[in-house]
Amino acid sequence: MSLTDSQVERYSRQIILKDVGGIGQEKLLASKVLIIGAGGLGSPAALYLAAAGVGTIGIADGDNVDLSNLQRQIIHFTGDIGVSKAESAMKKMQGINPDVKVNIYRERICADNAAGIIQDYDFIIDGTDNFPAKFLINDACVLAKKPFSHAGILRFDGQAMTYTPGNACYRCVFPAIPPKGVIPTCSQAGILGPVAGILGTIQAAEALKYIINKGSLLTNRLLIMNAFDMEFRTVTFKRNLKCPVCGENPAITELTDYEQPACDISSR
Amino acid sequence: MGFYDIPDSLEKDIADYEALTAEFTDGKINKAKMKAARVPMGVYEQRKDGTYMVRARIAGGDISPLQLKGLVAIAQKYTSKPFHLTTRQELQFHDIALADTHKIMKELREIGLSTRGGGGNTVRNITGSFDEGIDAQEAFSVSPYIRALTGRMIAEPDSWVLPRKFKIAFSGSSRDTALAALNDLGFIAKKNEKGEKGFMVYIAGGMGTKPAIGTLLYEFAPHTEVYNITRAAKQLFDMHGNRKNKHAARLRFVLYRLGKDEFIKLFEKILAEVRDKKHPVLQLKGLKPPDKGYVMIPVFLGDLSFEIAGKIAGIAAKYGEETIRLTPGQNIMFRNLPEKDAHIISDELAKTGVINEDSAIFDSAVVCAGAATCRLGICLSRGLIKAAKEKWEEKRSMLDKTGDVIIRISGCPNTCGQHMIADIGFYGAAKRHEGRLAPAYYVMAGGVLGAGKTKFARQKGVIFARNAPDFLLELLEHAQGNRKEGESFAGYIEREGGKKIDQLLEKYNAPKQTAAVDIYTDWHAEKEFSLADRMEGECSAGVFDLIDYDFTAAENSLAKGDAEGAVAAASRALLITKGLEAKTGEEAVRLFNENFIGKHMPADYAGVAADFLSHAAISPERALEFLKEVKKLYNSMDNSLRFPEIAAAGPGVGAEKTEFRDFRGVKCPMNFVKTKLVLEGMKAGEKLEILLDDGEPIENVPASLKNEGHEILNMDKRDSFWSVLIKKGG
Incomplete structure (x- = not known):
């Protein structure tokens, strides 16, 4: 036990929680969480994890802050335009909580670097905005036996699930990357800022619960929400024994960079 | 206008204090609660009920002539008692009505002074050497550090809620005239081989119960580390100090408990954390080197009349801002004067009777307030030095060879009079004689100061207060006749003075109750000695x-x-x-x-x-x-001299250890958070006793603990607070 008085005070409102306490807080301070993508999902996740006292936070993003990001990527400010997103996020996290050590990766996650980056972390948050990255992260985490939180958002809709080794992975539900154009991207279809906030915050809560080992995670469940009618529901599913990555005879045993297949709508 | 920065929060602190005094006057809050609020604001109740002392914090003892003038103007409004100068270079107002205390605080604030931290479990006034700036051996001037650190400390809320008081001192040279080695944290200026500024750092020293010479923490710490080191020491004390027993609470008790190696390891760990926070270094305000001329003005018993204070302020104003220093010897140093003017001013002060060379040994004695006003006092320490001076005045024996000797007297074993480092020292006690209590003093001799050389005076024996002045005069006369040229007083004590003291103690230790000498009544006391009140x-x-x-x-x-x-x-x-x-x-x-x-x-x-x-x-x-x-x-007695009641104890209690924490003064929900953290470190079924304030804390904390599955065995109201006994749930 080595919480300082100022730490006790800073974290008092979560230490009070029966399921956290000083022991939980110590676990948080000793934990390491990687956030991939410092965008709409990564922003709230990073802020909450830093505030909660997650001891080491990695943040990976290869982009720079753009004016069009600011409507939902709340960790970045107008003055940050043109700055690396990872750096901008680091500055804000350290501003909230000097207890936190921040590692930054100013690169896009890909087959070559994924395993190396995730290996140092206890939990990974997928805050990316494209399918190739999401599938890559899933595969990398499954192969490395790392738990992670998935979330996806579009327009007024969002979804989230959590993978831990032994339970269903993202590919168990979505075996392959959908062809290009079938599902539009946010830049094509738009996104309501708070939807990103809600889902990113759910991911932060999952990470904290995983670290303190309390509560029920979104494992083997997909949370689906719609902000337009404001409805939440969960769909349960099982691990797919034929899953190409976590199944009994996996086809995927090493990482490759995925290309989203071109959509063949014209032929239909 | 002051030499240290006053934090903005002081205004609110004074307003809160004022509101509390009003509630206290209306009977809405009790004495204990009032005391808890007033002492950290530098307000103590004097021995006579309803009269108060207000202590102003004066960093390094330095005040400007304008401030001194302002102090006189303030004091004259509220009291007729002279100022009192303390060994921590503070200035006290005496005989103040409680309703006036906040007014004094406000007026002090306007002249750049604060009373906050004048008492209680706080970071106390930071002291410096009287000869800072003129000591030929001085490495560099430490005043800027004292001032900047004061400004920083008094702006930090955790400076007011420590387990016990926390004292810091700075000496300019290894002569250590500021007693850095006898403070909780002490800095002694030095330069390294490269000529860079830094400090020798001593930690966990102190007089009082179980005294200790500070442990040398660093032979040389860069001067930019002063804040970090202080911050780390304060944090270590805050986290590990004993809040249960105030007699074993000072930082040195943490060192006794952990052992030196473990203590230093812990300190280094905290210091590393502090460094990681990258606190800004102290903003030093450069001072120009002072002129070397000075005049020491002995202030008998540290009692400074408004008249003399006004006179000094008037003359000093002509020589500039940085000219008045209250010294740790409870005197005034008129400093930073052109050397050619010093003796002219000195002669002038002698002519007006402000300085008296002959009785200097008595005038410059360090004496605490004693039982006349202090509620902790046992003996009338001031009465003793007065009696000794009176006896000397009858005889006027030559004592010029003892001019450098410093007599130090405390009215009780607390070391406000610094008897631990005296050439000749006394501290008050009570002695039973034929079944009755008589005032008495323990006699100390041979203290030595200096970095690496500091040595406590040795306790030689005990003497009835009534016989102490004769004893003292005879010893001084012996020293006058037998001390060798250039010999230190400690050296004299070592060589033959010690034996002389033994002889004299024997001679004076056969008390005979006579009409002329009533050994049951202290010097200048109004009634027979008693500890009852x-x-x-x-x-x-x-x-x-x-x-x-x-x-x-x-x-x-x-x-x-x-x-x-x-x-x-x-x-x-x-x-x-x-x-x-x-x-x-x-x-x-x-x-x-x-x-x-x-x-x-x-x-x-x-x-x-x-x-x-x-x-x-x-x-x-x-x-x-x-x-x-x-x-x-x-x-089983607690620090407030209370004993557990049998009825409250219940069966089986006492055999097993009960953890204890004092969470009085800790607000909701931090009191619950801290309790919870203590319980986490315990096993199911073990017991914890906590103290909580009345009101919100007692209404909420036990209920929250029950929610977490712990059992509340007992809740016991004491005065203004509660004792709660908890059994940890499974």
Whole structure:
């Protein structure tokens, strides 16, 4: 036990929680969480994890802050335009909580670097905005036996699930990357800022619960929400024994960079 | 206009304090709560109920002539008592009405002074050497550090809620005239081989109970580390200090408990954390090197009249801002003067009677306030030095070879009068003589100062207060005649003065009660000596000496086969904790029976008391058991001299260890958070006692603990707070 008085005070409102306490807080301070993508999902996740006292936070993003990001990527400010997103996020996290050590990766996650980056972390948050990255992260985490939180958002809709080794992975539900154009991207279809906030915050809560080992995670469940009618529901599913990555005879045993297949709508 | 920065928060602190005094006057809050608020604001109640002392914090003792003028103007509005200068270079107002205390605070704030941290468990006034700036051996000027660190410390909220007081000092050279090695944290300026500025750092020193010379933390720490080191020491103290027993609370007790290596390891760990936070270094305001001319103005007993203060302020104003320093010797140094002017000013001050060369040894003696005004005092320390000066005035024996000797007197074992480092020192105690209490002093001699050389004075023996002035004069006369040229006083004591003291103690230690010398009445006392009126849950180590004395007497009686005598002495021992005093053995047993047996001690022992009072025989075995039980009770006493009640204890309690934490003054929900953290470190079924404030804390914390599955065994209201006994849930 080595919480300082100022730490006790800073974290008092979560230490009070029966399921956290000083022991939980110590676990948080000793934990390491990687956030991939410092965008709409990564922003709230990073802020909450830093505030909660997650001891080491990695943040990976290869982009720079753009004016069009600011409507939902709340960790970045107008003055940050043109700055690396990872750096901008680091500055804000350290501003909230000097207890936190921040590692930054100013690169896009890909087959070559994924395993190396995730290996140092206890939990990974997928805050990316494209399918190739999401599938890559899933595969990398499954192969490395790392738990992670998935979330996806579009327009007024969002979804989230959590993978831990032994339970269903993202590919168990979505075996392959959908062809290009079938599902539009946010830049094509738009996104309501708070939807990103809600889902990113759910991911932060999952990470904290995983670290303190309390509560029920979104494992083997997909949370689906719609902000337009404001409805939440969960769909349960099982691990797919034929899953190409976590199944009994996996086809995927090493990482490759995925290309989203071109959509063949014209032929239909 | 001050030399240190006043934080913005002070205004609100004063307003809060003012509101509390109003509530107290209206009877809405009790004395204990008022005391808890006023002491950290530098306000103490004097021995006479309803009169108060206000202590202004003066960093390094430096004030400007304009401030001194302002202090006089403020004081004249509220009191006729002179100022008192302290050994921590503060200035005190005496005989103040409570309703005026906040007014003084506001007016002080306007002249750049604060009273916050004048007392209580806080970072106290930061002190410096009297000769800072003129000491030829000085590495560099430390005033800028004292001022900047003061500004930083008094702006930090955690400076006010420490386990006990926290004292910091800076010396400019290895002569260590600021006693850095005897503070909780001490800095001694030095330069390294490269000529860079830095400090030797001492930690966990202090006088008082179980005194210690500071442990050398760093031979050389860069001067940019002053803040970090202070911050780390404060944090270490805050986290590891003993909040239960204020007599074992100062930083040095943490060192005793952990051992030196472990303590330093812990310090380094905290320091590393502090460094990681990248606090800004102290913003030093450069001072130009002072002119070397100075005049030392001895202030007898540290009592400074408004007239003389005004005069000094007037003259000093002509020589600039940086000209007045209150010294740790409770004198005033008129400094930073052109060297050619110094002796002219000195002559002028001598002519007006402000300085008197002949009686300098008495005038510059360091003497605490004593029992006249201090509630902790046992003896009238000021009466003793006055009596000694009066005796000297009758004889006017030559004492010019003792001009450098510093006499230091404390009225009790607390070391406000710094007797631990005296050339010749005294500290007040009580001594039993023919069953009655008489004022007495322990005699100390041969203290040495200096970095790496600091040595405490040795305790030579005890003397009745009434005989102390004759003893002192005879010793000084002997020193005058026998001290060798250039010999330090400690050297003289070592060589032959020590033996002389032994002889003199023997000579003066056969008290005869005569009409002329009433050994039961202290010097300049109005009535016969008694400790009965000084107990109010407050206490100084002198009480423990008395209790130990009675226990020893009981053991001696038993050894002689006097069982009755043992029961009487054992009964007498703890009476003092309740402000009771017995003149005879019978009275002692009766009072003990009424106030302790059945209440704090099992009723079974009433039989011993009854047999004693009816003169029935008591076997030595029963007397021994009785004595053992009283001692056990003494060991269970808390720091407010209270004993556990038998009824509250319940079956089985006492055999196992109960953890204890004092969360008074800790607000919701931090009190719950801290309790929870303590419980997490305990095993199911173990017990924890906590103290909580009345009101919101007691309404919320026990309920929250129950919610977490712990059991509340007992809630016990004491004065303004509660004791809650918790059993950890599974």
